[in-house]
Amino acid sequence: MRVLRPGLLTTVQDCGRRGFQKHGVVAGGALDDVALRIANLLVGNDDCAAGLECTLTGPDLEITSDTVLALGGADLSAVIDGLPVPVWRPFLARAGSRVHFGAARSGARCYLAISGGIDVPVVLGGRGTDLRACMGGVDGRALLANDNISSGAASPLAEAIAALLQSQAAHWSAGRSVRPGYSAEPVVRVLPGAEQGLFQSKSVHALMNEPFEVTAQSNRMGYRMAGPSLELRGWQSEMISSPVTAGTIQVPSGGAPILLMADRQTTGGYPRIAHVITVDLPLLAQAPPGTMIRFASTTLEEAHAALRARERNIRQMREAIRLAVRMQ
Amino acid sequence: MELVPLGDCAILIRIGETIDARTHATVRAVTAALENMRGVEVVPAYASVAVHYNPVLVSHARMEADLRACLENITPGAATPSRLVEIPVQYGGESGPDIEDVARHAGITTDEVVALHASGDYTVYMIGFAPGFPYLAGLAPQLAIPRLPAPRLRVPAGSVAIAGEQTGVYPIDSPGGWRIIGRTDTRLFDPASAEPTLLQVGDRVRFVAVD
Numbered sequence: 001m002r003v004l005r006p007g008l009l010t011t012v013q014d015c016g017r018r019g020f021q022k023h024g025v026v027a028g029g030a031l032d033d034v035a036l037r038i039a040n041l042l043v044g045n046d047d048c049a050a051g052l053e054c055t056l057t058g059p060d061l062e063i064t065s066d067t068v069l070a071l072g073g074a075d076l077s078a079v080i081d082g083l084p085v086p087v088w089r090p091f092l093a094r095a096g097s098r099v100h101f102g103a104a105r106s107g108a109r110c111y112l113a114i115s116g117g118i119d120v121p122v123v124l125g126g127r128g129t130d131l132r133a134c135m136g137g138v139d140g141r142a143l144l145a146n147d148n149i150s151s152g153a154a155s156p157l158a159e160a161i162a163a164l165l166q167s168q169a170a171h172w173s174a175g176r177s178v179r180p181g182y183s184a185e186p187v188v189r190v191l192p193g194a195e196q197g198l199f200q201s202k203s204v205h206a207l208m209n210e211p212f213e214v215t216a217q218s219n220r221m222g223y224r225m226a227g228p229s230l231e232l233r234g235w236q237s238e239m240i241s242s243p244v245t246a247g248t249i250q251v252p253s254g255g256a257p258i259l260l261m262a263d264r265q266t267t268g269g270y271p272r273i274a275h276v277i278t279v280d281l282p283l284l285a286q287a288p289p290g291t292m293i294r295f296a297s298t299t300l301e302e303a304h305a306a307l308r309a310r311e312r313n314i315r316q317m318r319e320a321i322r323l324a325v326r327m328q
Numbered sequence: 329m330e331l332v333p334l335g336d337c338a339i340l341i342r343i344g345e346t347i348d349a350r351t352h353a354t355v356r357a358v359t360a361a362l363e364n365m366r367g368v369e370v371v372p373a374y375a376s377v378a379v380h381y382n383p384v385l386v387s388h389a390r391m392e393a394d395l396r397a398c399l400e401n402i403t404p405g406a407a408t409p410s411r412l413v414e415i416p417v418q419y420g421g422e423s424g425p426d427i428e429d430v431a432r433h434a435g436i437t438t439d440e441v442v443a444l445h446a447s448g449d450y451t452v453y454m455i456g457f458a459p460g461f462p463y464l465a466g467l468a469p470q471l472a473i474p475r476l477p478a479p480r481l482r483v484p485a486g487s488v489a490i491a492g493e494q495t496g497v498y499p500i501d502s503p504g505g506w507r508i509i510g511r512t513d514t515r516l517f518d519p520a521s522a523e524p525t526l527l528q529v530g531d532r533v534r535f536v537a538v539d
Contacts (some may be wrong), residue, residue: 021371021380022359022501026457094473125520133459133500135519194332194340240347241456241463243371243378245335267373267456275335303336304383311384 001041001067001114003147007059007101009328012118012137012149013111017126021266027246028128028136031220031262032109032285034310035073038174039113041318042070042090044325049117050127052143054110056288057100057235059143066104067151068162072174074107074286075192089173092165107182107286115158116151131220132263160325172324178313179283185211186291188280189298193249193272195239203230207249207273211292212257218289225293229255230273244268247276259284277303279310329358329399331392339391341399344375347465352453353386356530357402365398374454374463401494410451412466415497415512417446417488423511426476430507431488434470442537444468445488445509450495450533460499460517460525464533467495481503486511488535499525510535523530529538 003010013036016029029075030053037047052059055165058076070090071078078085081097085109093099101110120127120137129137138147154162161170196204212227230251246249248260250270257273276284277298287293334340341358344351351374359372362379368391369380381391419442420427431438450466457463472493480503483489487498489506498504499516518525527533 019369019370020459020524022455022529024457024459024461025524026459113362124524130501133517133519191333194334194342240345240374241454242373242376243334243338243340245338245378245380247335258333265373265457275333277336300333300336300388301425304388307336308384 001064001149002062002096003143003145003149004060004062006056006143006145006147007054009055010059010143011053011129011131012050012120013053013128014050014126016128016262017124020124023134024266025124026130026263028126028130028264029262030111030128030285032073032111032180032282033262034180034314035109035285036111036113037314038088038178038317039070039111040117041314041321042072042088042170042172042174043068043113043115044155044161044321045113045115045117046155047314049113049152050120051114051118052112054101054112056104056108058110060101061099063095063097063099064148065095066162066164067093067258068158069093069099070113072111072113075105076108076110077102077105078110088179090161090165090170091187091203092162103194104288106184108288109285114151115162116154119150119152130263157325164325166215172321174317178317180279180286182283182286184291185279185294186283186287187294187296188272188283189277189281190249190295191277191300191303193274193299195244196273198232198271199251199273200231201234203228204273206230207257208295208297211294214287214289214291214292214293216289220261223259223266223284223287225259227257227258229258230312231255232271239268239269239271241269244272245275247278247281248272249274249276261285277306279303279306331395333388333406337383338378338380339388339395341377341379342375343377347374347453349405349465352451352465352489354402358399361398361402362395365394372454373456384400408465410532412532413527414534414536415488415514417510417512418539419510419537422471422521424488424509426489426507427509430471430473430509435481441471441509444471445495446537448495448535451533452527452529452531452533455525455529456526458498458500458502459519459525462516462527462531462533464495467493469493471495473507475492475505476507479503483508484511486513486516488512530534
C-alpha cells in the first residue's frame with residue numbers, strides 16, 4: 001500500500017524487542033499489544049506480525065494489491081472507499097481502494113493488520129519503530145506521504161482467509177471476552193513499587209483514591225499525569241538509577257507521576273511508587289490526553305491469573321478462526 | 329540480597345544502596361550467574377539487577393526459587409576479566425561547548441580539564457538512558473559538576489560529557505543535561521550489528537585526546 005497522508009503519528013509496530021535491554025535498547029512494540037495481536041489473528045497472521053499503529057488521527061492509504069486487513073483497538077472512524085469498516089473484523093481491500101481514517105470516536109490508537117504482516121527489515125530482533133533511536137519500521141521514523149509499504153508472505157491460513165473473503169464477508173470477529181475492557185474512565189490495577197514505602201501515606205492514599213489526568217505531555221515513552229502531588233516522607237538524596245518496566249509509575253521531585261509505556265528507558269532514577277499490571281496496559285494505551293485515570297490496588301496472584309486468562313482467550317480465538325476457515 | 333517484584337513480569341534483585349566498586353563487582357557476578365538462565369532478560373544497573381520473565385510460562389514462586397538457587401553460589405569479584413576500550417576524543421571548541429564551565433567550576437584551565445579527563449581509568453558501571461550509553465565511574469573528583477539547569481533539546485551523537493561524578497558518551501542524538509567537553513567519532517551504537525553496542529557493563533575505558 002501507499003501512504004497518501006500519514007496522519008498524526010503512524011508507525012510500524014510489532015510485539016517489541018527482547019534481549020537487548022542490557023544494551024540500553026528499549027523494548028518498545030505496540031502500546032496496545034493486545035489490539036495488534038488480535039488484529040493479526042483476524043487476518044490469519046502470526047499474532048506478533050508487524051502492523052501499523054495509528055494515533056488519534058489516522059492515515060489515508062491506497063491499497064496497491066488485493067489483500068485482507070483488520071483493525072483493532074481505537075475506533076478512528078475508518079472507511080474504505082467511503083464505506084465504514086468495523087473494528088475487530090477482517091475485510092477484503094481490493095487494489096486501488098482507499099482506506100481513510102476520520103475522527104477518533106473512542107480510544108487513541110488503532111492497529112491495522114495486513115495479511116502477511118508489514119515487511120520491513122528485522123533490527124535487533126524486532127520490526128517495530130524506535131523513534132528515539134531512529135531504528136526499525138520505515139527508516140526508523142513515523143510514516144510520511146508517498147511511503148510504499150509492502151507485506152510479507154501470507155501464511156496458509158491467511159491465504160485461505162483471503163480466498164474466502166473473495167466471495168463472502170468474514171463471519172468471525174473478536175468477541176468482547178478477548179478484547180481489553182476499554183473505558184473512557186479507565187480503572188487500572190496497580191502493584192506496590194519498590195519505593196512505595198518512601199512516600200507519605202497520604203500520597204499513597206491519594207494515588208489509590210483520586211483520579212489522575214493524562215496530560216498533553218504524553219507519548220510512547222510515558223504519560224505525565226496531573227493530580228494530587230505525591231510527596232516523599234523526608235529528604236532523599238537523588239536515587240541511584242535502577243531498572244524500570246512498562247507500567248512503572250515513577251515520581252520526580254516535582255510530585256507529578258510519570259507512567260512509563262512501551263518506549264520507556266531501561267532504567268530510571270526516580271522513586272517507583274507503583275506498577276500498572278500488564279493486562280491493564282492496553283487501557284492506558286487507549287487513553288488520550290485529558291482522560292481521567294483511577295488506580296486500584298491488586299495482588300501479584302490476581303495480576304498473573306488475569307494474564308493467564310487473557311492468553312488463554314487469545315489462544316482460543318486463534319483456534320476458533322482456524323476452525324471457522326476450515327469448515328468452509 | 330533482596331528480591332522484590334518489579335511489576336508483574338519482572339523481579340528486582342537489590343544488591344546495594346551505593347555506587348562503588350564492591351557493589352559493581354557483585355552486580356557483575358549476579359549478571360554472569362544469570363546469563364544462562366533461559367526465558368529471561370537480565371538488565372543490570374548500578375546496585376540492582378532486573379530479571380524480566382513471562383509469568384504465563386513460569387510462576388513467580390518458581391522464578392524466585394530459581395533465582396535464589398542461582399544466587400547462592402556467586403562469588404563477588406570473580407567476574408570475567410574486563411576489556412579495555414580506547415576512545416579518541418576531540419576536546420573543547422565546538423566539540424565541547426561546556427569545557428570552560430567545567431574548568432571554571434574546578435578552578436583550573438581547560439588544558440588541565442583535558443589532561444585530567446584523558447588520564448582517567450574508567451569502568452562501565454551501567455548501560456542505560458539510550459542504546460549503548462555508558463555510565464562511567466572513575467572521574468577525577470575535581471571535574472565533578474552538576475548537570476545543566478535546563479537540558480539541551482539535542483545533544484549530538486559522540487558527545488563526551490560529565491554529570492556529577494560520572495562521565496559518559498552520547499551514542500545517538502538525544503536531549504540531555506550533561507556538560508559536554510568533547511566529541512568522538514567512534515560509534516557506540518550500531519543497530520545493524522548483533523552486538524549493537526561498543527561497550528558493555530564491566531568494560532574499562534580510556535579517553536585519548538586527539539586534534
